[in-house]
Amino acid sequence: MEPTNPLLDDYLLTLTRSQQPRILFLPTASGDTNTQINAFYARFGGRACQPTHLSLFRLGDLERSLEQTVLEQDIVYVGGGSMRNLLAIWRAHELDRMLTSAWQGGVLLAGLSAGAMCWFEGGITCSSGAPEPIAGLGLLAGSLTVHADGEPERLPVWLAGVRDGRLPGGWAADDGVGLLFRGQQLERTVSSRPGAGAQRVDALAGELVRHRLEPELLGAGEQRGPALDDDVQELRRVHRLRREMIGETHRFSDP
Amino acid sequence: MEKDGSILDDYVLSLTGARRPRICFLPTASGDADHYVVRFYRRFSTHCEASHLSLFRRDQGGQGVEDDLAAHLLSQDLIYVGGGNVVSMLGVWRAHGLDDVLRRAWRKGVVLCGPSAGSLCWFEEALSAFHGPPRRVRGLGLLPYSNCVHYDAEPARRAEYHGLVGDGMRSGFAADDGVALHFKGTRLERVVSSRADGSAYRVEQVGQEVVETSLEVCHLRSQALTMDRTVAFA
Numbered sequence: 001m002e003p004t005n006p007l008l009d010d011y012l013l014t015l016t017r018s019q020q021p022r023i024l025f026l027p028t029a030s031g032d033t034n035t036q037i038n039a040f041y042a043r044f045g046g047r048a049c050q051p052t053h054l055s056l057f058r059l060g061d062l063e064r065s066l067e068q069t070v071l072e073q074d075i076v077y078v079g080g081g082s083m084r085n086l087l088a089i090w091r092a093h094e095l096d097r098m099l100t101s102a103w104q105g106g107v108l109l110a111g112l113s114a115g116a117m118c119w120f121e122g123g124i125t126c127s128s129g130a131p132e133p134i135a136g137l138g139l140l141a142g143s144l145t146v147h148a149d150g151e152p153e154r155l156p157v158w159l160a161g162v163r164d165g166r167l168p169g170g171w172a173a174d175d176g177v178g179l180l181f182r183g184q185q186l187e188r189t190v191s192s193r194p195g196a197g198a199q200r201v202d203a204l205a206g207e208l209v210r211h212r213l214e215p216e217l218l219g220a221g222e223q224r225g226p227a228l229d230d231d232v233q234e235l236r237r238v239h240r241l242r243r244e245m246i247g248e249t250h251r252f253s254d255p
Numbered sequence: 256m257e258k259d260g261s262i263l264d265d266y267v268l269s270l271t272g273a274r275r276p277r278i279c280f281l282p283t284a285s286g287d288a289d290h291y292v293v294r295f296y297r298r299f300s301t302h303c304e305a306s307h308l309s310l311f312r313r314d315q316g317g318q319g320v321e322d323d324l325a326a327h328l329l330s331q332d333l334i335y336v337g338g339g340n341v342v343s344m345l346g347v348w349r350a351h352g353l354d355d356v357l358r359r360a361w362r363k364g365v366v367l368c369g370p371s372a373g374s375l376c377w378f379e380e381a382l383s384a385f386h387g388p389p390r391r392v393r394g395l396g397l398l399p400y401s402n403c404v405h406y407d408a409e410p411a412r413r414a415e416y417h418g419l420v421g422d423g424m425r426s427g428f429a430a431d432d433g434v435a436l437h438f439k440g441t442r443l444e445r446v447v448s449s450r451a452d453g454s455a456y457r458v459e460q461v462g463q464e465v466v467e468t469s470l471e472v473c474h475l476r477s478q479a480l481t482m483d484r485t486v487a488f489a
Contacts, residue, residue: 085310127313
């Protein structure tokens with residue numbers, strides 16, 4: 001979710017067969033901040049989809065089992081934050097296993113920043129302060145580093161990791177770039193911003209071999225169908241408010 | 256940090272023996288929720304050297320403790336663990352090596368305390384149920400017992416805990432809201448309560464049966480006491 005640019009999110013919704021895809025947001029990497037949850041509903045609430053979120057800090061809100069909740073989605077969308085915490089919390093709740101099953105069952109897995117890198121064998125995290133290599137779930141072969149332009153201190157750490165073999169070869173993506181994989185295969189590279197790029201980097205005999213990828217710029221043509229009717233949007237707003245009010249009363253422990 | 260009054264907080268502070276205790280707050284179980292951190296500083300910053308440690312925003316600096324987390328925690332008089340989801344908290348702690356640091360702090364004599372998840376985490380096993388279906392959870396294991404909190408908050412809690420103990424979970428301690436179990440080393444030293452009617456229980460398997468024994472509770476007024484070590488409260 002880029003704050004002012006919905007192109008990648010709109011593109012995501014075109015990738016499933018459903019007219020109203022069920023999209024589940026996992027704000028785990030942020031510590032389930034309301035800011036991130038609200039931004040998700042602000043973006044997806046008025047679009048042709050069925051948005052919900054899953055907080056692993058407030059499981060009291062959950063009506064079905066974690067596994068059911070994950071498996072019944074069309075899209076799982078993972079927010080950014082601490083990749084180390086994200087993976088640790090998922091593992092503690094066995095969500096890593098459930099997400100793998102979901103992926104094998106055809107659920108589209110998506111995310112930004114930590115939520116993008118987590119699917120790969122490795123990435124670069126600032127979870128402990130300075131950027132450093134970290135292992136991911138390994139659903140996708142190779143490594144990914146994000147914010148190649150926005151947080152330039154990550155890139156040299158990633159390149160060094162690929163060169164010395166601590167990380168497998170992989171992709172570096174600028175802000176606004178989306179990499180679409182089908183199975184293990186990179187199928188398409190898209191971008192919401194003119195000028196944003198990506199590169200594939202591998203180590204060959206201790207040298208880095210870099211290939212620049214030219215993303216396709218997303219435009220109005222990628223957006224799906226007409227916007228929702230006003231009354232549907234109104235109903236969604238009511239549901240959202242109700243959910244927020246329930247959320248308030250179920251807040252994590254007030255000792 | 257109960258909403259009404261700070262009598263358990265005062266009790267815990269008195270255990271440090273320090274005039275102006277160094278106290279560090281770990282809000283991990285809440286996902287480092289801002290409002291909880293603010294509440295902590297409101298409560299403690301006037302009469303303590305208060306700090307907090309955020310494990311979600313270590314790259315952003317300027318807020319909580321950065322750099323050498325271990326050195327900071329080991330130099331505290333009191334470590335205060337906030338409530339929330341104990342499973343998520345333990346996962347994050349282990350990923351940052353904090354489980355080991357807290358074990359060292361405890362051996363060094365730092366007082367460890369906390370409500371809810373901040374109580375369950377010190378025990379070998381715990382019943383986590385406040386934020387989802389009841390679940391048997393492995394804690395840090397400083398205290399070789401099991402623990403159940405909010406014992407009076409939901410009618411099903413007692414049966415769930417008895418069921419788990421009968422099913423092979425370690426014997427342990429259950430506490431009502433507002434009741435604190437004070438351990439010195441691994442020995443229960445005292446049970447204190449901020450409420451007139453709060454109770455705590457020893458729950459253990461004896462033969463084929465699960466036996467619950469009511470513990471003597473000291474109902475706190477504003478008195479100063481000096482003792483040390485782990486205080487787990489519901």
